[in-house]
Amino acid sequence: MAPPQPKAVAKPAAAPAGGVQKAKLGKPRNYDLGNGVVRFSKTKMFHKKAKYKFVGKKNPKAEKAKKPTVVVKQIGGEKNGGTRTVLLRRRRSFYPTQDKITPRPHHKTFSKHVRRIRPNLTPGTVCILLAGRHAGKRVVLVGVLPSGLLLVTGPFVFNSCPLRRVPQRYVIGTSTSVDLGDFQLPAHLDDGYFKKNKKSAKRTVKRKTGEDIFATKKEKYVPSEQRKADQKLVDEAVIKAIGKRADKKTLRGYLKAAFGLRSSQFPHRLRF
Template sequence: MAPPQPKAAAKAPAAPKSRVKKAKLGKARNYDLGNGIVRFSKTKMFHKTAKYKFVGKKNPKAPKTKKATIAVKPIGGEKNGGTRTVLLRRRKSFYPTQDKIKTHRHHKCFRKHERNIRPNLTVGTVCILLAGRHAGKRVVLVGVLPSGLLLVTGPFAFNSCPLRRIPQRYVIGTSTKIDLSDFKLPAHLNDAYFKKNKKSAKRSVKRKEGEDIFATKKEKYVPSEQRKTDQKLVDEAVIKAVGKREDKKVLRGYLKAAFGLRSSQFPHRLRF
């Protein structure tokens, strides 16, 4: 008979697996809705995170202990100076060839920027135009528009310069000023008032025999009745203010004359 086989040892019961609790990941307070748009604005998050409680509070910073960057080591030898300063941390052996691109906040649009006007450019200042079809003419500053452009007029009766907008960099402000404190600029004379029509300035004309196929004709600009009325209103106020001055004859001639430089005259040496 075959020898009896030994019974297999009973398997020990497996130890129960320890249940590891996974940390619950909550939803971010300000989450992305897609395409870079977040749920709450910067102002809303200022209140939700209660940052207003810390406005104006100053906590004194604890002084940081500076770590040593160099060490002084003794060196033997008569001609070696005795000691030598050694850097504890070696300098980088690799430097990037291009700087990292910095992201800047861009919440404010250009139209919302604060406009700074030169202090000598106040209402009533006589200015000299440096660019455009009226370059060299002396004009009177009537107002400053929200876009930062200056609203000037000739007046039209003096030098044929109508109401125009012009950037302050194309203007020289002189020391001559006219008192326009009694005049108030109409509210409708704003940037939208001076915008051009989006319609094309060119208009196709029916082709006649023997003419070019692509013959076009420019549409001539004609000022509206509203423009004429506003021009007359502003010019009357300026001419009235000029007439109140003692040197009105000289000032009228000054506004009518064009500005120019003669030989050996330099603008940086002149006092306007």
Template sequence: MTLVKSVVKRKRVSAKRQYHHLKFIAKVNKQRKKEGKDPLPGLRTPKPEKLAEKPKARFPCSYVRQQEKRKLRLRKTKCFSQHVRKIRSNIQPGTILILLAGPHKGKRVVFLKALKSGLLLVTGGLRHVCNYRPGPFKYNGVPLRRVDQCYVIATSTRINISEFEVPKHIDDEYFRRVDLKEHKTEAEKLFSTEIKNLNVDNILDVRLIKNFLLFQKYTVSDTRKEDQKIVDKQIRASIKSHPDSKILHAYLRSLFSLGKRDYPHKMIF
């Protein structure tokens, strides 16, 4: 005899019916909970929840997590102004640099020395300017300036400035910004007190205020003009002594720029 298993058909419930059934049971259980009765099971009987056992107190495996390591300060922390400044090896006195930022970007300048703050002291190198023009005029349109080395490309061309002497008083304090309020003459002080009492609606009074603002502009001191002349004179002599002085003149006059297919990472400066 062959035994035949009885086929039991599985009862299938649609998702919609299942959803409404569970919703109804949840509503009933809410009421039963208020009455203090046990909740009804849904389509699937939930497993009884296990109570979480409290972990046994044991000795810690390491002390690192409890006590953090403290670094002992053997030396005093230095101020930012006292940090040691490191300059790139390809930037040497007399190196021609290309400026990449600021009002003189694209121009070629001569590196003179590194200041205590880590900034580079540079000056322009060539174009002669007429004597009737005021100000600390230089040759390449760039006066004595401080530049950060991250805004500079150092070229392979150098000028011999071994005999060149930069004035000792040209340091970071030399380039400090002058406060115009402190350096006022008696005439300027009187003029400023009169302007406070003027009426802004009057056209004549507005013109006086504009003239006063122009009167307050920064003017270059005589010491800076003299220092610029001394530096320019020595640089001109060192450029003339160079074997390729004519090519160097044209090189310093030209501005640095990139074309369509110029890749700076492939260039040799």
């Protein structure tokens, strides 16, 4: 019979690449034997852990220093001279008289919105107005203002349409356009330039006639000299550009004529 061979000694596990070896976790003393049955009972573990030594023992807690809740203040002045007790912290039943305003991030204001203009509405395009007192007239687009409104002109000598601001949804852009070249609008022609001054209507007293003594009289709008000069400057540039075209005679008649639909004509079927 061959002598028994000695068992090979297990080699220690190699340390990880980082050089730190994980600590081995030991097996608990009261481990699970299977199916929820533990090795020692609850009573056995009570004695093994010597919990009977601590039954009925109480460690007195150190008393914490009480913080003052009130402060006594001296009241000065005549006929006072006493004291007043003031709470350092408000009671939980205290309700503020006004809700606290919490700043919240708001959306961009309307003036900061991005303006998107239809690609066919470029300076020099001939447009048809669809609303307003000049509805049906053909005008020339001379610029787009920062507010997103279109600045158009007749010119005034063609169809009596002055410099006006028009929303793009009330405009039809045609395929006809005028080459304005390097013409630039004056810097002062912005949205503030076209705002009207709201003046209160003046009251006129009428006692001799039988009309109301507090009848209101509206002032008639009269364009200023600056407005007339700007209108003339823009119209001259547009008329000069029209005069360079080969079909200038036809284009002038086109701008002077009003747009309208005849019977059995539908705008969605027309090509402008």
